[in-house]
Amino acid sequence: MTDSPNIQSVRGFLDTQYTGDFETAFRDFAQPDFRWVVSTADSDDLRALIPWAGYEHKGKEGYIRLTNCLFSEFEPLEFNPSRYTDAGDTVFVEGRFVFRHRETAKIAVSDFISRFDMRDGLIAGGQFYENTAAVAEARRAE
Numbered sequence: 001m002t003d004s005p006n007i008q009s010v011r012g013f014l015d016t017q018y019t020g021d022f023e024t025a026f027r028d029f030a031q032p033d034f035r036w037v038v039s040t041a042d043s044d045d046l047r048a049l050i051p052w053a054g055y056e057h058k059g060k061e062g063y064i065r066l067t068n069c070l071f072s073e074f075e076p077l078e079f080n081p082s083r084y085t086d087a088g089d090t091v092f093v094e095g096r097f098v099f100r101h102r103e104t105a106k107i108a109v110s111d112f113i114s115r116f117d118m119r120d121g122l123i124a125g126g127q128f129y130e131n132t133a134a135v136a137e138a139r140r141a142e
Contacts, residue, residue: 004086006118010093011084013116013123018079022067026060034063035125039132049136073139074099074108091116097130101138108138 003011013029026034038053039046046054052069056062081095093114100107110131117124 037127106138108134
């Protein structure tokens with residue numbers, strides 16, 4: 001079975017993002033009014049623990065800030081999407097990641113699920129659900 005056009009866009013976005021080409025990932029696969037949330041929106045407690053989580057990232061500027069913050073702190077050792085589900089105007093991605101914090105050298109391991117809201121074959125927004133406790137712990141200096 002071949003991937004749907006929506007799944008192809010999400011795969012392309014993730015593949016390009018994880019090569020470090022954030023500009024191309026956004027340009028080729030996201031809507032200009034893109035909105036993204038890591039874990040939950042409007043959480044001061046979460047923002048205090050993970051600076052890119054707890055609020056909505058808006059547009060290209062928000063996406064670039066998010067990816068620069070995340071990948072300047074963490075080195076992805078593994079990012080393994082294992083299942084893509086096309087639900088019409090939404091694509092769900094399930095998987096697992098292993099990241100190493102660049103300063104503490106601690107490892108964050110998490111299963112994840114992402115919701116990608118699709119419009120006209122491009123990503124309009126979504127949300128990434130992860131083990132925020134593992135990410136916050138990896139950031140914490142001893």
